[in-house]
Amino acid sequence: MGQNWRYGVVFDAGSSGTRMYIYKWEDPAKVTQHATLEELRRLPAIKLESSEKIRPGVSSFASVPETIGSDHLRFLVELALVKVPHDKVPDTPVYIMATAGMRLLPAGRRQGLLLAMCSYLRDSTSFSLPDCSTNVQVISGETEGLYGWLAVNYLLGLFDYQDDLDNHNGHHTYGFLDMGGASAQIAFVPNATEAEKHAEDLKLIRLRNIDGTISEYKVFTASWLGYGANQARKRYIDKLLDAYDRPVGFDVLDPCMPSGLRTTLNNESLPRTVPNTEFTLVGTGNFSGCLAKTEPLLRKDAPCIDEPCLLNGEHVPLIDFSINRFVGVSEYWHTTHGVFGGKHEAYKPVTYQQRVLDFCSRSWDEVIADLMDRKVKGKVEDAQEACFKASWLINILYEGIGFPRFGVEHDLSFDSNISEINIETGKERSFVAPFQPLNRIGGVEVSWTLGRVILYASGQIPPQRQYISFPVGFGSNVPGAADFELAGSAYDITLSVHKGHGALDSIMDKARANSGSTIIPLILLGAIITILFHERARRLHRIRWLNSIIRLNRFVTSPLRFRLDYSLTNRLFERRTYDYERVMEEGDVDQMDLGNIDSDECSALDMSDSMQARRLSPLTAPRSTLDPLAARLGDNF
Numbered sequence: 001m002g003q004n005w006r007y008g009v010v011f012d013a014g015s016s017g018t019r020m021y022i023y024k025w026e027d028p029a030k031v032t033q034h035a036t037l038e039e040l041r042r043l044p045a046i047k048l049e050s051s052e053k054i055r056p057g058v059s060s061f062a063s064v065p066e067t068i069g070s071d072h073l074r075f076l077v078e079l080a081l082v083k084v085p086h087d088k089v090p091d092t093p094v095y096i097m098a099t100a101g102m103r104l105l106p107a108g109r110r111q112g113l114l115l116a117m118c119s120y121l122r123d124s125t126s127f128s129l130p131d132c133s134t135n136v137q138v139i140s141g142e143t144e145g146l147y148g149w150l151a152v153n154y155l156l157g158l159f160d161y162q163d164d165l166d167n168h169n170g171h172h173t174y175g176f177l178d179m180g181g182a183s184a185q186i187a188f189v190p191n192a193t194e195a196e197k198h199a200e201d202l203k204l205i206r207l208r209n210i211d212g213t214i215s216e217y218k219v220f221t222a223s224w225l226g227y228g229a230n231q232a233r234k235r236y237i238d239k240l241l242d243a244y245d246r247p248v249g250f251d252v253l254d255p256c257m258p259s260g261l262r263t264t265l266n267n268e269s270l271p272r273t274v275p276n277t278e279f280t281l282v283g284t285g286n287f288s289g290c291l292a293k294t295e296p297l298l299r300k301d302a303p304c305i306d307e308p309c310l311l312n313g314e315h316v317p318l319i320d321f322s323i324n325r326f327v328g329v330s331e332y333w334h335t336t337h338g339v340f341g342g343k344h345e346a347y348k349p350v351t352y353q354q355r356v357l358d359f360c361s362r363s364w365d366e367v368i369a370d371l372m373d374r375k376v377k378g379k380v381e382d383a384q385e386a387c388f389k390a391s392w393l394i395n396i397l398y399e400g401i402g403f404p405r406f407g408v409e410h411d412l413s414f415d416s417n418i419s420e421i422n423i424e425t426g427k428e429r430s431f432v433a434p435f436q437p438l439n440r441i442g443g444v445e446v447s448w449t450l451g452r453v454i455l456y457a458s459g460q461i462p463p464q465r466q467y468i469s470f471p472v473g474f475g476s477n478v479p480g481a482a483d484f485e486l487a488g489s490a491y492d493i494t495l496s497v498h499k500g501h502g503a504l505d506s507i508m509d510k511a512r513a514n515s516g517s518t519i520i521p522l523i524l525l526g527a528i529i530t531i532l533f534h535e536r537a538r539r540l541h542r543i544r545w546l547n548s549i550i551r552l553n554r555f556v557t558s559p560l561r562f563r564l565d566y567s568l569t570n571r572l573f574e575r576r577t578y579d580y581e582r583v584m585e586e587g588d589v590d591q592m593d594l595g596n597i598d599s600d601e602c603s604a605l606d607m608s609d610s611m612q613a614r615r616l617s618p619l620t621a622p623r624s625t626l627d628p629l630a631a632r633l634g635d636n637f
Contacts, residue, residue, distance in 0.1 A: 004030040007049070007084045007092040008456055009127065010449040011076065013117075015101025015181040015230065019053035020076040022083050023453045028461045029492070031210055040211040042160050044457040048444050050083045052076060057181075058117070059101040062109040069120030077124060093456060093488065094127035096136045097449070099144055100182030100225055110138060134488060141223020143485075145185035146203055146474060147451030149176040149219055152327050154454055155441035159207070159215065171323040173217070177401075177435075178448065179331035181230035184396065186316065187221040188324055194317040201315065202477040204484075207454070212464035218477050222314050227396070229331045229389050235297055236388065237265065241279070250279065256290035256388035257283030261364035263384060287360040290391045297392075298400045311400050321404055321434045329446045332437040335393045339379060339386040347437050349405060353394065360387040403435050459487025 004027045012019045025044045032040065054075060061068040084092050096117050102110055118132035129135050139147075153159060153173050175188030189195070195202065195218060202218040209215065226235065240252050257263070261283035302313035310316040337343050340355045359367070371379050397403045438446060459472040475484030 005085075005088070006457065006460070007088050008453045009080050009084065009092060009094045010452055011073075011094075011096040012447065012449050013058045013096055013098035013102065015057045015059065015099065015104075015228065017053050017055040017057055018072065018076065019051060019447070019449075020080060021051045021447055021449045021453075022049040022080060023047065023450065024049045025453075025457045028210060028457075035210060041209050041213065043154065043207060043209055043215075043454065044461070046154075046450065046453055046457055048450075050079070051445060051447075052079055057101040058098060058113060059105055061116075062105055062113060065109075065112045065116035068113060068116050069124070073117065073120055074124075077121070080127075081125065090126050090128060092127050094121060094125070094129055094135065095452060096121070097452065098138045100141065100180055100228060100231075102138045103141075103225055104182060104231075114138070141183050141185050141225060142203070142221045144183075144448055145176060145178065145187035145221035145223060146205065146219060148178050148185065148329065148446075148448035149173075149187035149221070150205065150451030150454050151446060151448055152176050152329075152441070154450065155444055155446065175319075175324055175326035177326050177328035177332055179328070179393075179396070180228045181331075182228040183223055183225045183231070184227040185221065185223045186310075186401070187219055188319065188326065189217065189219055190317040191320040191323055194320070198317045200476070200478055201317065203474055204477040204481070205474040206470060206472055207458045208461045208463060208467070208472050209458075210461060212462055212467065214463070214467050214470050214472075220317055222310075222316050224311055224314060227311065229335070229385075229392060232294075232297055232392050233385065233388055236294055236392075237281070239293070239297070240281075251282045252279055253284050254281040255284050255286035255293060256360075256391060257281060257285070257384065258360060258362055258364040258367050258387065259283050259285035261367075261384060283364060285361055285363070287357055287387060287391065290360070290387055291395065294388070294391045295395050295399055298395055300400070310402075311396075319402065321402075324434070326403075326435050327446075328435060328437040329439070331389065332393065333439045335386075335389045336437045337439070339383050340390070347433070347435070356387070356390045356394075360390070397435060455487045456489045459489035460491050462491045 005024045006027055008023045010021050010023070012021065023046050025046045028044065031044070052075075054072065058068060058072065061072060080094075081089065096114075098114070102113065105113075114136050115132070118129070118136040121127065121129055121136070153176075156174060158173050171189065171191065173189050175186065178185040190198065190202075198220070199218070202220050205217045205219060207215045207217075226232070236256070237252075237254075240254060244250060244252060251262075262280055264280050299312040300310075302309075302311075304313050304315070306315040308316065308318055336347050336352055337345075340352065340359060342351070342355070345351075362370075367383055368380070371383060398405055440446060455472060455474070463470070471484075472487040472489075473485050475481040
């Protein structure tokens with residue numbers, strides 16, 4: 001079935017490197033021919049085909065943008081052309097989406113790099129790239145957070161159980177935390193009270209399921225530029241220098257490095273120094289002092305214009321830790337599972353902080369000897385910065401965002417007998433932790449790039465007629481939001497209807513399998529067969545009778561109503577024709593001819609505001625009793 005796959009290529013152009021992801025999913029037109037009713041009510045099944053990373057980040061080419069194609073992108077582009085079948089390349093969208101490293105550049109240099117990258121892609125490939133401004137761009141931190149939120153909840157399967165609101169006090173999604181080299185993001189769904197109070201601060205995300213119905217989510221997202229691990233360390237070193245007033249080379253005591261470690265930093269490693277001056281950092285191995293030095297970098301005391309705020313005066317609705325659970329990726333994973341070990345272990349605050357304290361209290365000679373004994377290659381540089389990153393992460397989580405500590409105090413007075421406890425009862429037992437770092441879910445690497453592809457693939461699905469004016473995408477949670485960003489994909493309206501008697505039999509079989517009664521389906525099937533053998537003049541009369549039966553909700557089950565909607569009967573009996581075959585995901589319904597729709601049918605297309613605020617699917621979801629994170633992660637920590 002290789003010919004039935006669709007592909008998407010996304011470049012994550014970060015501050016420290018560029019990683020390319022290739023995703024694939026089955027053509028929606030083919031999926032509907034063999035999908036079950038349960039599969040039809042889900043999003044497209046997207047698979048990670050390949051990924052590869054190169055260094056450095058694209059911002060390193062700011063002064064020589066003309067070389068970024070041949071010296072940087074070429075390797076990844078050639079790999080993509082190998083992985084994507086040749087005949088699929090013209091229909092495969094390609095995106096280069098730059099993040100915090102590019103946000104830090106002056107506007108002129110930033111634009112020069114974007115144009116150079118787009119030109120290289122257009123000159124060297126035939127990938128689908130209709131608009132440089134949308135396919136090659138610097139995305140905001142908020143958008144990056146939304147994509148990440150989509151990716152995590154998609155991989156956990158939580159969009160498959162949108163209607164199962166009994167679990168977790170009606171809260172069924174995970175929040176998303178991401179920390180790169182230059183910025184940090186948060187995205188989550190607030191509790192009902194906070195969501196209502198801060199409705200205009202939320203982002204509306206709209207997706208389309210295989211069956212043509214839509215799902216809508218209202219998510220809060222925020223980003224802190226300069227709060228990534230590398231930029232935070234530069235700010236930290238800058239603060240250390242405030243204690244010295246000599247403009248020439250000298251030693252600077254650093255409590256965030258193991259004792260005995262000496263490392264020289266030049267101007268490129270610092271936010272501001274006297275030109276041509278080098279500084280030597282000398283580790284003192286005082287982790288408590290490290291925590292105290294890094295905490296002010298959170299800027300919790302910054303003026304808060306829009307209460308409440310978290311870091312640097314940035315507005316964030318109150319987080320209800322009784323229902324809000326979070327996963328952290330990128331530095332949240334590497335800093336908790338890299339140098340400190342525990343690669344396949346779940347994160348536990350007490351265990352982690354004890355490991356950090358033990359590691360950072362050792363001399364640098366002991367650290368090096370241990371790395372050699374463990375044959376851990378390439379970890380020496382990571383070990384030099386490990387204590388700072390650990391202190392930064394701990395402060396972000398507990399002093400910044402406010403996660404419960406479960407008995408761990410800021411002075412690191414550990415109780416080795418503390419075990420996992422339930423938040424509400426305090427009893428020692430297994431529970432769903434409010435924060436868990438991860439790298440993979442179900443064997444798939446977690447990346448915000450998947451969120452971009454979820455939107456694109458979802459936008460390829462033809463909508464049911466009543467949802468045709470609800471395009472896939474995201475934007476501000478206000479009516480008629482001017483910033484609503486479309487999925488960028490197109491769907492074929494003719495694919496929304498199965499053709500042929502065999503397809504109708506399949507639909508009827510699925511409806512019967514999901515229905516408690518077979519009488520009405522048999523009557524309807526008999527009526528359809530009868531009508532097919534009557535002349536056209538008599539078909540129109542029969543259609544009105546058939547549609548009236550379909551609209552009787554108390555007699556026909558939801559699956560049957562959905563599969564035998566107006567568009568199906570209209571196609572079967574040629575009641576009206578359409579003047580188009582493809583409709584772009586633009587939401588411009590006024591440009592489309594829907595034919596001569598009766599007034600009573602038009603009323604059926606109206607949707608209330610309350611319906612838009614929840615999943616608009618007529619099907620019933622299966623019940624989920626397992627915690628999705630524990631069930632999906634397995635041994636992929």
